[in-house]
Each structure stands twice: as C-alpha cells, then as structure tokens.
Amino acid sequence: MNFDFTDDQQAIKRTARDLLAQRFKPEAVRELSEARRYDDAHFAELADLGWTGIFIDEEHGGQGLGTVELAILMEELGYSLAPVPFLSNAAAGLALQHAGSDEQRSRWLPGIASGEARGAAGLARDGEGSLVADADSAAVIVLFEDGAGAVYEAFDCEIEPVEAIDATRRYARVRPSGEGEALASDPAPALDRIATAVAAELTGICQRTMEMSVEYARERKQFDRPIGAYQAVSHRCADMLREVESTRSTTLWAAWAAEAEPETLPLAAAMAKASASDAGWNVTSSALQVHGGIGFTWEHDLHFFLKRAKVDGALFGSAREHRERVAELSGLGAAVPAGG
C-alpha cells in the first residue's frame, strides 16, 4: 500500500508546476482570457514536451504512460489555470485510445499526440453537443450520447462558438451534419478516464484557490486582526482543505484504478467526478466569500478560477449525475423511472 508517486511521476509534477508557473503568470492568464484566445506557442511547447501524448501508445506517437501521469498534469494545468486547449485534446485522445478501432486510432491519435491535428470531445443530446471545449480548432470531434460514441471530422460539423462564463477556454456548439463513425467499443472506460482527468483539473483549481484564500486571510486585517484569526473564516478554510484532499484522494484512486484495477474504475471515477464537481464550486465560492468585496471585482483573478470550476463541474457529468451512478453501483434497488 503506497500512495506516493514514483520518482518519475514526481519529476513530471515538479516540471509541470515550474514550467506552468512561468508561462501562465496571472497577468498572462488574464490577458488571454479577456481576449478569449490562446497563444499557439504555449500549446506547441506542451506538445514538444510530450504532454499531449502522455497517455497515448508509443506506436501512435505518444509516451505510453497512464492515467496517473495524465492526472498529475491535469492537476497542475488546473492549478495554473492555463488557457490551452489541452483537456479537450486529451478527452478526444482518451476516447480514441480506449474505445476506437485500430483504424480510428492510427488515423487520429498521432495528430492528437503531436498536437498537429487536435481533437475535441463532449456529451451530446439529440445528436448535438451544446458545450464542447475547443471544437472550433479541432480536426476531429468525438460526441458521446446514451452509452455510445461517434467520431466526426470537424469539417462535417456545424460549429458555432459559445461564450461560456469560463473565458479561459473556448467553447462551441457542435451540430454534426453527417452520420460520423461509431466508436468501435463501449466508451465507458474512456468516459471514466475523461471524468477523472476533469476531476484532476478541478483538484488543482481548488488547491490554488484554497492557497489564495489562506494567504489573504493571513494578511487582510479587520478589527485590528488578520481575518484568518476569526473562526468563521478559519473554519471555512479548514472545510476547503477537507474538500481539496478528499477530491485529490478519490481522483488519484480513480487514476490508479484505470490501469491497475479496471473493475474498480467505474465506481472510483464516478466518486471522483461527483466529489470534484461539488468541491470545485464549494471551494471557489467559499474563496470568494473569504476575499470579500475584492473577490467580486473583475480586477481580482479569483473569478477566472470560479468560472472554470463551475464549467468543469458540468463537463462530462454533474455531481448529481455521477452520484446517481454511484447509487446504481452500490446495490441500491433500481431507480423508479419518472412517471413510473
């Protein structure tokens, strides 16, 4: 029993933390977000480092590592709030890697791994994806609906940009005009990994906003004392720690299970995403409360984190939906269908 990262995994984490801190200083995140754009050089650098293909098979140009390594990167990308089309590309990569046919894999994975022909993925309803990150710059789009997945060439889709509350990423509505090509196998193992990756990003956002809150509570004085000396504030911060660490633990468990204990992955991933979606909102909104009025201003950086966390909470299943999956897997009798 060992929860520790290997030396290699620790090195990935350190490198990611250092590099992202340099590239995505708060001013840079703000500038890109306010313009709702990316800097292509950023993504190219991450691709050169091999991050984009970290979990993709070596034969398709990836590094052949696993979901734990991807989760490590995702947590750091969340921590830095990097405006890069990374999650979307990784989600499409996970879909193809774990549910695609050999032909689909060889066709799309090399471009996703190198970042030269990026992917995007999202949930669809009645054939249409309403909030698909980075669909407007993708070459290939995967849509999931009712336990099945389909792959579309981006030029076979009508793509309409959507200005979501989260300005750190670009989003679009996707309406495929053709049939697309079904994913070869059950997309559940891919969806579980994608949910885990989003949960890892949320862990990083929560960690960062908790740190911002603690720092602010130490410095900000009212009634001649740092506000962090008041239990109404300090206990709020202690609750943030409980949510951050619980989300990190369940997310690491899911990431580990993906390769080491696949039979546990469905439950672990549902728990991780339910926990992360709730924590994402609870921690960032609590952070805003600790910051008081300044936290409500556009000038403060907190709102960029809060909005990304809110969108991540909904992407690939809300807390409520993932809790329902947990209930299904728990031995509770069947849910009563509406009107039944």
Added chain:
Amino acid sequence: MDLTLSPNEQAFRDELRGWLADNHPGEEPTGDEAGFAFRVEWQKRLHEAGYAGVSWPEQFGGRGATLIEQAIYGEEMARAKAPSSANVLGLVMGGPVVIAHGSEEQKQRYLEPILSAEEIWCQGFSEPDSGSDLASLKTRAVKSNGGWNVTGQKVWTTLAHVSKWCMLVARTDQDAPKHKGLTYFLLDMEQDAVQVRPLHQITGEAEFNELFLEEAYIPDENVLGGVGNGWAVAITTLMHERAGLGAAAAASVKIALGQLIELANERGVAGDPIVRQQIASLLIEVEALRLNAWRGLTAIMKTGVPGPEGSLPKLQWSAVNQGLTELAVAIQGEDGLAKDSEWTYRFLRARANSIEGGTTEILKNIISERVLGLPKLR
C-alpha cells in the same frame, strides 16, 4: 503508486483473517458484567495469539506492526465484527505512553498486565470545567511524604468502575503557566479516596463515569515523564488515540452503510431520487475518509510527518456516522423512533461522535493553525 497490499501486508492480512475465522467468539452477551467478562476473555485470546498489542514493539510483548499493518488490523477487526478488547484504553493509549515516557521499572511493572487484561486502564483528563481547553484543568496534586495527594473531579472516564489504573493529569504547580504546571500520574483506583459514579448519557446507558478524588494518594514512582511535564506526555497519549484509527473507522462505517442500503431496499425507498443522492454522498464521503487515512499513513511512513490529509479522518468519520444514522432513522419514519431499535440507539449514540476525542470545532482549529498556518485566535 500502488494501492494494493504488498506481499508482506497481504500475508499479515491473510493470517489475521484466518485466525479470526477460527477464533471469533460470536455475539457479545447482553448485560454490562457479562459483556465485560466476555471482552476480557477475548483479549486474553488475542494476547495469546500476539494480536493484543499489534502496534507495540516486540520487546514489550507487541507485534511491532507497521502503520499500514495497524490499519489492516483495524479494518479486519471491523470487517469480522470482532468484539473490542476489554482494556482498549490501556492498549491504545496506556501502553504506548508508558513505552514512550516510562522508566525501565515502569515498563516492567505495567505493560504485561495491560496486554493480558489483568489490569484495566482508564483515562482521567477531562473535567467538568475543562473539556476542549484541557490545560485549564484544576484537579490538584499536593506533595506529601514520598508522593502526592490528589483532589478534584474528572469526567467521561470510560471503564473507571472496572479499572486498576487511571492515566491522570493533575496540576502540581499552581503558579506556573497553565500548560507548564501539569504532571502525568498513574493513579491506583483501588483506594477509598477514589469514588466512581456512573454518568447516564442520552441513550439511557452509562458508558462513562464521573471520578471524585478526595486526597487520593499517588507515590512518586507513579509519576510518568517527570513532574511538570504532564502536557507533553498527555499530547503523546492523544496522538496515539488518533493515529491509524481512520482506516478502522472507515471499515466499520462502510459496513453500516451496507446495512443502510439493505434497509432502504427493504423499506421500498431505494428508488427515491433524494435517498439515492444522500446514500451516494455518504458512500463517497466514506471512500474519501478511507483514502485520506491511507494517504496519511503513507506520508508518515515515507517522511515521518503526517500530511494535511491525516488531520481529516476523525472529522469526516463523525460527520458520516451521524449522517448515515440520521438517514436510517428518517427512512423508517415513525418506526425509526421506537426506543428499542438498533438504529435508534446508533442514531443517538452518534451525537457524541463530533465531541468525543476532540470536537469538530477543535479539530478545525488544529487544521487551520497547524496545517494551513492561519493565525491563532488567542
């Protein structure tokens, strides 16, 4: 990262599991006296097999188990629904504190009878006016021919009515700052100056006692860790109370959640979307508790220091146990309030969970000050 048991850990678990299958003594009899006698016999059997002081070093009659093995032990005992040991405070706190702070003579004198349940231990820390603010305690010890005369009142002393020894913290220096004037004693309970009265709790039973001391005598050789050093020694005791309990707590709460799911199925509410969401939330919280506990142990084994997650399990356990018993009672509607129901008892007993062993509020103070580095209130 490897969240499976290593071959050694697995061997430890399999051996214990096999032993439990062969030696489980069955249901505990009802009645306080019969129940206690049953737990004494059970502890003797555990001791003969080397399973009484698993965390204690081998040289003192223990098993020298690693933290992970201790957690496995806790999980397996919960899983098998094994009775608790009679001398639970002696095993979890008394022995470890004597091993950490006792003289050679004290180790020789006290350790073996703790393991064999020949001598039962209780803990005299809390007082009516000193709960969370333990260091403000007023029980005073006055120097007197070759020892100390102790006068005061203690409360919440589990097992006091059957104990031979009490881990007692008393004030030996009235003039020193409050944390500095305390001394840790081992008080012989078998004297007239010690009076024990049962304390009836909201469940109707008397699991705890009040302790009245009127010039109780303690010889000098029963001071543990030096005069005036009582706070530091007491803190060691409390840390032993918390370390490694998370995994065991998660295992027993998981069993209770399984029973809650059965109850929901039986009562026909398993399809209720609100009940489903509530049960799922509890399941997730228990899993987070379990994982935080294991992560905390990994951090201690690797670095010697607990990580931030290690401060969470007690807090999470009390919330989950309260939440699940509340839901169990709610699911049963009016039937859930019958006084002789098992769930009703657990529901009432759980109210103490966020108070005993450190209130949730004190634990949050510890997290904000020591883990997050926020300024102290005082």
